[in-house]
Amino acid sequence: MMNLPESDSEDELPPGWEERVTGDGSVYYANHLTKNTQWTHPRTGKKKVVLGDLPYGWERCIDKSTGKVLYIDHENHRTTYTDPRLAFAVEEKEHINDFRQRFDASSTALHVLHGRDLTNTTALITGANTGIGFETARSLLKHGCKVIFGCRNVRAAEEAIEKIRQEKSTAAENCEALHLDLTSLKSVVTFANVVKVKYKVLNAVILNAGVFGLPYSKTEDGYETTFQVNHLSHFYLTLLLYPLLKTGSRIIVISSESHRFANLTLDTICPSILSPDSPAKYWDMMAYNNSKLCNILFAKQLAKNWQSHGISVFSLHPGNMVSTNLARNWWLYRLLFAVVRPFTKSLQQAASTNVFCATASELNGLSGLYFNNCCRCETSKEAKNDELAKKLWDISVDMVKNAIGPNAFGELTLIEDIF
Missing domain, CATH: 2.20.70.10 (Ubiquitin Ligase Nedd4; Chain: W;)
Incomplete structure (x- = not known):
C-alpha cells in the first residue's frame, strides 16, 4: 500500500x-x-x-x-x-537568479504585498490617477509607502487620492499629486526639479503612463505623440531623477507583449521611423508596438549602464487588454476592450506585476529582467539585441538635446558610467 x-x-x-x-x-x-x-x-x-x-x-x-x-x-x-x-x-538562493514563482495571473497587487511594511519608502508613479497606475499607488499606500502621483491632470489625481483616503485615512498624508505632461519635455524638466527639491530618495520609479490608438499628432517638441509619451519622456525623466536613486532603488518600465509585433530593427531604427513626420507614414497600432519595444530596450540598456550603482531595472507586461481608459481614443478600440473585458485581468490583478517588480525581496541584486504574471519571461529576439538597445539610447539622447538644448542632461553627462 x-x-x-x-x-x-x-x-x-x-x-x-x-x-x-x-x-x-x-x-x-x-x-x-x-x-x-x-x-x-x-x-x-x-x-x-x-x-x-x-x-x-x-x-x-x-x-x-x-x-x-x-x-x-x-x-x-x-x-x-x-x-x-x-x-x-x-x-536561500544557491544562485542569485534562482527564485521560486510565488504568484501568477490570478494574484492581485494586495496579495503580492500581503505582510509587507513599506513605511519609510517612496515611490513615484506616472499616470497614477487612473487604471493600473491608480491600483498600483493604492496598493503601495495601503502598506505605508509614500507615493508621488505624476499626472497631467492634477485635479483628477487629487480626486484619486481622495478615494484612497476614504479607504485609509492615513494614506492621503503619504501621497502628493504633481503636474507632469509627458507631451512636453520642458514639463518633464520642471517635474523632475520639483521632485528633487521635495524628496531626498526614491525607492521605486514606476513608468506607468502611456497612450494607445492615438490618431497622428505631434507634441510641442515636434515628435510623434505615442513615441514621446510612451518612451522618450520617460527616458528623459528617469535620467533626470538619477540623483534621488540609491543602492536598492528600482526602475519599473511598463511595456507590453505587443513589443513582439514591432517592426523596429537595427537596420531600420532612426528618428523618422520612431517619430514619423507625416500621417502617411503612421499606423497607430505599430506606433504603440514600437514604443513598447523601446520600453524594453531602454530598460535593458539602463540596467547595463547602472549595474555598478546597485540600481535595479525591470520591464514588464501587466496584462492583455485590461479594462483601463487606455483605449479611450477610438470607439472601435473601446468596443473591443469592452467585449473582452470578462476574459481579462482586473485592475488589481494587472497591478500585481508592477508591485512585485517594485518590492519583491527575491529580486534583490537582479536587474534587466522582463516579467509577465510576476514571472520572469523571455522577450522577443529584437528586444534582446544589445546593439539595437544602444542605438535607441543614442538616438533618444540626441532627440532630447534637439528639443531642450545641448545641456539637457546637465552634469549627468560628466558621470560616464551612468550615461
Whole structure:
C-alpha cells in the first residue's frame, strides 16, 4: 500500500517541530521531542530566511517578566511569540537568479504585498490617477509607502487620492499629486526639479503612463505623440531623477507583449521611423508596438549602464487588454476592450506585476529582467539585441538635446558610467 504524506504541503512541519527566527533573519527548526535544533527544514532539507522589516503595524518587543521576544500587532490588538515574517520566509538562493514563482495571473497587487511594511519608502508613479497606475499607488499606500502621483491632470489625481483616503485615512498624508505632461519635455524638466527639491530618495520609479490608438499628432517638441509619451519622456525623466536613486532603488518600465509585433530593427531604427513626420507614414497600432519595444530596450540598456550603482531595472507586461481608459481614443478600440473585458485581468490583478517588480525581496541584486504574471519571461529576439538597445539610447539622447538644448542632461553627462 502507498504511504501518503501527512500533509498536502511539503513545507508543513512534522509533529513536534517548530519554526523559529534568529536575530539576523535566519530560520531554524526546533524538535521538541528530541530537544534538538537544525538549520534545514525537516521535510525539504532547504534553508530559509526572512527578509525585510516586520509587516505594517507590527512591533518587536521584549517581555520584561520572561525576557522573551514578543511581536505586537497594533492594528488587530494581538500579541504573539511567533515572528510574523515566518509566513513569508523564502528559501536561500544557491544562485542569485534562482527564485521560486510565488504568484501568477490570478494574484492581485494586495496579495503580492500581503505582510509587507513599506513605511519609510517612496515611490513615484506616472499616470497614477487612473487604471493600473491608480491600483498600483493604492496598493503601495495601503502598506505605508509614500507615493508621488505624476499626472497631467492634477485635479483628477487629487480626486484619486481622495478615494484612497476614504479607504485609509492615513494614506492621503503619504501621497502628493504633481503636474507632469509627458507631451512636453520642458514639463518633464520642471517635474523632475520639483521632485528633487521635495524628496531626498526614491525607492521605486514606476513608468506607468502611456497612450494607445492615438490618431497622428505631434507634441510641442515636434515628435510623434505615442513615441514621446510612451518612451522618450520617460527616458528623459528617469535620467533626470538619477540623483534621488540609491543602492536598492528600482526602475519599473511598463511595456507590453505587443513589443513582439514591432517592426523596429537595427537596420531600420532612426528618428523618422520612431517619430514619423507625416500621417502617411503612421499606423497607430505599430506606433504603440514600437514604443513598447523601446520600453524594453531602454530598460535593458539602463540596467547595463547602472549595474555598478546597485540600481535595479525591470520591464514588464501587466496584462492583455485590461479594462483601463487606455483605449479611450477610438470607439472601435473601446468596443473591443469592452467585449473582452470578462476574459481579462482586473485592475488589481494587472497591478500585481508592477508591485512585485517594485518590492519583491527575491529580486534583490537582479536587474534587466522582463516579467509577465510576476514571472520572469523571455522577450522577443529584437528586444534582446544589445546593439539595437544602444542605438535607441543614442538616438533618444540626441532627440532630447534637439528639443531642450545641448545641456539637457546637465552634469549627468560628466558621470560616464551612468550615461
